Amino acid sequence: MDIFRYLETYDYEQLIVCQDRTSGLKAIICIHDTTLGPALGGTRMWNYASEEEAILDALRLARGMTYKNAAAGLNLGGGKTVIIGDSRTQKSEELFRAFGRYVQSLNGRYITAEDVGTTVRDMDWVHLETDFVTGVSASGASGDPSPMTARGVWRGMKAAAKEKFGNNSLQGKKVAIQGLGHVGYYLAKHLQDEGAKLIVTDIHEDAIKRVLNELEATVVGPDEIFGVEADIFAPCAMGAVVNDETIPRFKFAIIAGAANNVLLEERHGDKLHELGILYAPDYVINSGGVINVADELEGYNPERALQKVDMVYDNVEKVLKIAKEMNIPTYKAADHLAEERIRRLGQIRSTYLRQ
Numbered sequence: 001m002d003i004f005r006y007l008e009t010y011d012y013e014q015l016i017v018c019q020d021r022t023s024g025l026k027a028i029i030c031i032h033d034t035t036l037g038p039a040l041g042g043t044r045m046w047n048y049a050s051e052e053e054a055i056l057d058a059l060r061l062a063r064g065m066t067y068k069n070a071a072a073g074l075n076l077g078g079g080k081t082v083i084i085g086d087s088r089t090q091k092s093e094e095l096f097r098a099f100g101r102y103v104q105s106l107n108g109r110y111i112t113a114e115d116v117g118t119t120v121r122d123m124d125w126v127h128l129e130t131d132f133v134t135g136v137s138a139s140g141a142s143g144d145p146s147p148m149t150a151r152g153v154w155r156g157m158k159a160a161a162k163e164k165f166g167n168n169s170l171q172g173k174k175v176a177i178q179g180l181g182h183v184g185y186y187l188a189k190h191l192q193d194e195g196a197k198l199i200v201t202d203i204h205e206d207a208i209k210r211v212l213n214e215l216e217a218t219v220v221g222p223d224e225i226f227g228v229e230a231d232i233f234a235p236c237a238m239g240a241v242v243n244d245e246t247i248p249r250f251k252f253a254i255i256a257g258a259a260n261n262v263l264l265e266e267r268h269g270d271k272l273h274e275l276g277i278l279y280a281p282d283y284v285i286n287s288g289g290v291i292n293v294a295d296e297l298e299g300y301n302p303e304r305a306l307q308k309v310d311m312v313y314d315n316v317e318k319v320l321k322i323a324k325e326m327n328i329p330t331y332k333a334a335d336h337l338a339e340e341r342i343r344r345l346g347q348i349r350s351t352y353l354r355q
Helices: 003-009 051-071 093-105 120-127 146-165 182-194 205-214 266-275 288-298 302-310 312-326 330-348
Strands: 014-020 025-033 043-046 077-084 174-178 197-201 217-219 232-235
Touching: 003 051, 014 051, 014 093, 025 051, 025 093, 043 051, 043 120, 051 077, 051 288, 051 330, 077 093, 093 120, 146 182, 146 232, 146 288, 146 302, 146 312, 174 182, 182 197, 182 205, 197 205, 205 217, 266 330, 288 302, 302 312, 312 330
Parallel strands: 043 077, 174 197, 174 232, 197 217
Antiparallel strands: 014 025, 025 077
């Protein structure tokens, strides 16, 4: 992988490789853009097949956070961390405290939070070494962002349903959920409360059992989910699930979920557009969690945060409006919304101010 060429192509600012022999920490922190403010993005822990795969994931996720924060109207840039390791067997206090010291060394250029494979407890350990972390359990903090991410996805899904079906009710709609982790689980609860019919899958049996113990759902295999008949497909696990192999199997009217980087390549967004499948761009619809933790930076107010998260509905509507007016796929419309905000505020911030 030609790292510097990749950084230059997508205009990244910084890539930091972190290791601590005592704790076993192997992490990559990526800061994509700080035009709008310090880079905010979660810490993902995943058992990557290679170091190159981990670096590429950090790069893609950090850039996605720039667009997510911009489209959500936050005064924050984009960054991300990936920690190489098995989140079920390799976590320790010393690992996350070692990581926290690396975050502290960036002196506020990067603020972290939880993500796939990490929890509030992990962020509490990070918090012992740095204040540049959100989503912790301390008094006045926001805690686990997963419920708010799920709420935002549910709200955005309703906006997509209004565009596709003529009203925003999800009652009676079949929704196929891929991934029943923190966000997928809470999303399933929202959908059942509204009367949707659930088709679910997960690679972990305990996650499936939890949902079946509490909700009514039809379970299918991890690969079967791509071919089920449903009104809405909600990818809530890892990215790149919209690709050459899966698209021919789709029998969905809408794709709207919590996963990041759902499209393997941009051309797959073009293909969905050609097929008439409405795609709610991932970084717009799944921004509820980052909106929630960002509220901590103002002094966390749960009611205010909830109101902001509910505006994911409005943000999805904005993207759909741009897509129709410009006759472009929705993923391009989302990029247009984010890039315009960065461009406008970037011009304002070009004026020098003494710190």
